[in-house]
Amino acid sequence: MNELGQKLRQARIDKGYTIDDLQQITKIQKRYLTAIEEGNFDQLPGKFYVNAFIRQYAQTVGLDGQALLNEYQGKDDTNSNDENVTENDSKASTENQGGVEKNAQNSRMLNEQKSSRFDRIRGYLPQIIIIAVVLVLIIGIYTIALNHRNGSNQSATTTSTSSSVKVTDERKSTSKSSSKKASSKASSKSSSSAKSSSTSTSSSKKSSSSSDDLKVSKVKGTRTTSAQTYQITNYPSSGNTLNVSATSDSTWITVTANGSTTWQGSVTAGTPQTIDLPSGITSFMVTSGNATVTELSVNDTSVKLPSTTSSNVVQNYTFQIQSSTNN
Known part of the structure; x- marks a missing residue:
């Protein structure tokens, strides 16, 4: 080509x-x-x-890339067919020269080879059956053990929850007994103050927890046939990672941070790749050579990639870091 x-x-x-x-x-x-x-x-x-x-x-x-591929692949197929025709004509001429006796001899040799191969395969059949049975048994034992372990974990979790409930009930009982001994007016004021303090503490904890979580969101209006821009908030100042995996087949990945290539290589299904992101960066870009099977996550936060078609599998994903935290 x-x-x-x-x-x-x-x-x-x-x-x-x-x-x-x-x-x-x-x-x-x-x-x-x-x-x-x-x-x-x-x-x-x-x-x-x-x-x-x-x-x-x-x-x-x-x-038009697809039209070019179709055109030149068609030419390659035509040339290949011409070569096959020439080769077959040459073989036919050689066999005719050999005569009927040579053809008969070759036929007998092929039949003997086929028979020999069949006999060898039939000889290995018992071993193949035994290996298959052993594999089925191993898989069955592993499945039973895994189910048993999951059941034990669930039982331990239930026991722990029950103990926590009992301790809470005992604390409530002690608190009620103590409040009866004090005056009703002081008890009412103390209870109201405690509830207000508890509500304020719980609210501040929830707000702090939700605000510190790393978030990845699409930037509207930046989607093209081969690119998408994302915005990252609550991004830690150091210790960040990019996780790349493939659902099937394989994909060619290039990671560029602040204009410099950080990592490049092939990621296959079942073999995810963890890439350390440099500290102090303001943006990074991921280029996927097979976007239809690519999955990404930043610090264990999954990135929702846009759907694409097989005719445009090379995609560029740009991540803009809005702010960094000291976590």
């Missing part, structure tokens, strides 16, 4: 972009952009990223 790379390069030049400009806009590394223009697609992380990066490149320079 070298012609594809040349067509993209010419469109970039017509737009007046350099490779560095294109890297800044698409967040794709310069060495990958150069490999696309030169047709060296084996230097990219994989076939999925070849298609994703080409679509992103084409959209940036004003071309």
Whole structure:
């Protein structure tokens, strides 16, 4: 698909972009952009990223990325079919020269090989059945043990709650007994003061707790087909982390803080990545190469990502830090 790379390069030049400009806009590394223009697609992380990066490149320079892929992939399929036809004709000519006797000999050898393979598979069948039964037993035992442990935890929680209720009841009983001995007027004033103090303390605790929680919210009017801006409040001044995971398949992630790349790599399903965010930053950006399977959270606060389609999987998420706390 070298012609594809040349067509993209010419469109970039017509737009007046350099490779560095294109890297800044698409967040794709310069060495990958150069490999696309030169047709060296084996230097990219994989076939999925070849298609994703080409679509992103084409959209940036004003071309239809999916149409380009369909056009040049169709040419590759045609060339492949021509090569297969030539190879089959050559094989047919060689077999005809060998004669009927050689064909018969080859047929007998193939039949013997198939029979041998079937016999070997049939010989391993008892071991396969035993292994499957053992795996089922192990899974069953593990499930029973897990259910038993969950039941024990629930029982312990119930017991702890019951004890707490008893202690509270005893304290209430003691308080009532003490208030009967004092004068009714003093008791009324003391009770009113205690309730007011308790209500004020409880209200201040709830207000402090809710105001200190880190919050991530979308900034209205910033959504585009390939980008979304968020605002973070109650952001601690240090010790912050970004957690990246993939629900399925894999995704290519780039994290940029205050204009500098902090982390870049591939995240696969079942292997989440925790990234330390530098102290003192005012913003950071996450670029996902496969947004349809990407999940993000800041300090264990989940980020609700906008839905996207498979035709535009490369997404940029910008996080603006509104304020920092000393927590």
